[in-house]
Amino acid sequence: xxxxxLALPFAELEVGQQFYWQLGRLQLHxxxxxxxxxxxxxxxxxxxxxxxxxxxxxxxxxNLLEFLWTYIRDLAREQIxxxxxxxxxxxxxxxxxxxxxxxxxxALIPWKIIELPSGxxxxxxxxxxxxxxxxxxxxxxYFYAGLSRKGxxxxxxxxxxxxxxxxxxxxxxxxxxxxxxxRLFGNILADELVVGVLAFLVPVxxxxxxxxxxxxxxxIQALIFATLAANYxxxxxxxxxx
Amino acid sequence: MTSWLLLATADAVTGxxxxxxxxxxFDLDATLPLMAVQVVLLTFILNALFFRPVGQAVEEREGxxxxxxxxxxxxxxxxxxxAADLSEQLREARQDVQNLIVEAEQEADKLYREALAAAxxxxxxxxxxxxxxxxxxxxxxxxSLKAEADRLGALIVDRLLAx
Numbered sequence: 395x396x397x398x399x400l401a402l403p404f405a406e407l408e409v410g411q412q413f414y415w416q417l418g419r420l421q422l423h424x425x426x427x428x429x430x431x432x433x434x435x436x437x438x439x440x441x442x443x444x445x446x447x448x449x450x451x452x453x454x455x456x457n458l459l460e461f462l463w464t465y466i467r468d469l470a471r472e473q474i475x476x477x478x479x480x481x482x483x484x485x486x487x488x489x490x491x492x493x494x495x496x497x498x499x500x501a502l503i504p505w506k507i508i509e510l511p512s513g514x515x516x517x518x519x520x521x522x523x524x525x526x527x528x529x530x531x532x533x534x535x536y537f538y539a540g541l542s543r544k545g546x547x548x549x550x551x552x553x554x555x556x557x558x559x560x561x562x563x564x565x566x567x568x569x570x571x572x573x574x575x576x577r578l579f580g581n582i583l584a585d586e587l588v589v590g591v592l593a594f595l596v597p598v599x600x601x602x603x604x605x606x607x608x609x610x611x612x613x614i615q616a617l618i619f620a621t622l623a624a625n626y627x628x629x630x631x632x633x634x635x636x
Numbered sequence: 637m638t639s640w641l642l643l644a645t646a647d648a649v650t651g652x653x654x655x656x657x658x659x660x661x662f663d664l665d666a667t668l669p670l671m672a673v674q675v676v677l678l679t680f681i682l683n684a685l686f687f688r689p690v691g692q693a694v695e696e697r698e699g700x701x702x703x704x705x706x707x708x709x710x711x712x713x714x715x716x717x718x719a720a721d722l723s724e725q726l727r728e729a730r731q732d733v734q735n736l737i738v739e740a741e742q743e744a745d746k747l748y749r750e751a752l753a754a755a756x757x758x759x760x761x762x763x764x765x766x767x768x769x770x771x772x773x774x775x776x777x778x779x780s781l782k783a784e785a786d787r788l789g790a791l792i793v794d795r796l797l798a799x
Contacts, residue, residue, distance in 0.1 A: 412663060420666035430671070434678055441686040448693045450700065456693075463690040483691075484683035492678060523667035531672055583661070 409587070413513035423521055425510055430518040433499045437491060466490055466620075473624035478543065478631045482624065485535060489528060490620035493519055497582055497612030501589075501605065517612075520582040522575065529575035532623040533567070540630030548630065570626060574619060581615045 413424040444455035452460055466487040470479040474486075500517020508515055518524045540548035552563040585608035592601035 409661065417666065422665065422670065423663070423667040426667055426671070427674075430674065434674070437678075438681065438685065441682065445685060445689050448689060450693075450697055452693075456690075459686065459690050460694055463687065463694055467691070484687045485679050487687055488675065488679040488682050491682070492675060518671075521667070522662055523664060524671050526664065527668045527672035528675055530668075531675060 411513040413510045423513075423523060425513045425515050426518050426521045426524060429499065429505065429515045430496065430524070432503070433492070433495045433518060436499065437495050462491070463487075469617075469621060470624050473621060474628040474631065478539065478627075479624075482535070482539065482627050485531075486620050486624045486627075489532075489623055490616055493528070493578065493619050494613060494616035496524070497616055498609065500582065500586065501608050501612060516586055517582050519578055519615075520586050522579050525575040525579040526571070528578075528619070529571035532574060532626060533571045535623075536626040536630040539627045543631045544633075551630070570622075574622060578615050578619055581611055585611055 413428075415422040415424040415427075440455065441459065444459040448456060467479070467483060469490070470483045470486045473479075474482055496517050496519045500520060505515035537548075540551065544550075552560050585604075588604050589601050589608055592604050
């Protein structure tokens, strides 16, 4: 062990340590699930409070929810297209809301107060498992969207506009989830590390700009993930007009 | 910067030594499929609790606004048509009134002229009558004078001749 120069409470850094749970022979990252449950709980509480009494003249939380709904609908409609966006609106919206609340929750909730035996609580999206899981879901859903809408004609997409595109399009199927997951994971983890390192070195004021930048990045990353997911689905269901 | 990296590796090493699984940033395990299941479940829950009801509310309102606007437009068009109708009627009424006034003026003028002409004709007739009466009386008087003169003349002649 390397002795730390300073040992301040709330300002220790742990990277790559996990709080393992055993489930049979499987191993789980407990801290990711704990924080994701908090995030999902917050999201569901917001939604339940906002939709309890729906009125034609919206008031209070209903306003916020309707704003979010129209925002997500516009995003999905723009990327997927008028015909198919309705089927995918909940998926895109859930990705956006979940990632957004995860990112902001990771930055805003003082997780460090809660001591875990090992590892530390943080944004669930700072764990590679979460982002890969969502990226793979996106891959599955755009394949499903393309196949269910166009059948085997979906694979024409691979040779359009010319068959030379075939290898690139196949490579794309691998790079899409890879870039999606690593972009989100890298951004959120880096943000947490920057804030952590700054807080570790100078615990007052200095980390604040980095924290605000982190909030900004977090929101942008959620938007990017949702937009790209919608874009991939839109690409898969897009009908060529011959 | 290196301290936490060293710390992480050191901890990972000690973790491995104590039998717990090694950590790491790229530690993929059963968290991945369970998280995927969790996200899918969340999608269905949010669809039922959020996307469907809120979407319904928003779209109902959009429909309500659209129909209200269409209705209002229709009513506005109707009102404009009515206003146009009424102003047309008003214009016609004004025209009628104008015509009536002109007619009445013409009528009055005509009556006045007629009355004037009648009065003039009557005055001329009366004058003419008076003149003719005077003329006839004059003739009569002349005739009677002449007769008288003739008689007197005859009388003088008779007397002279007789004498």
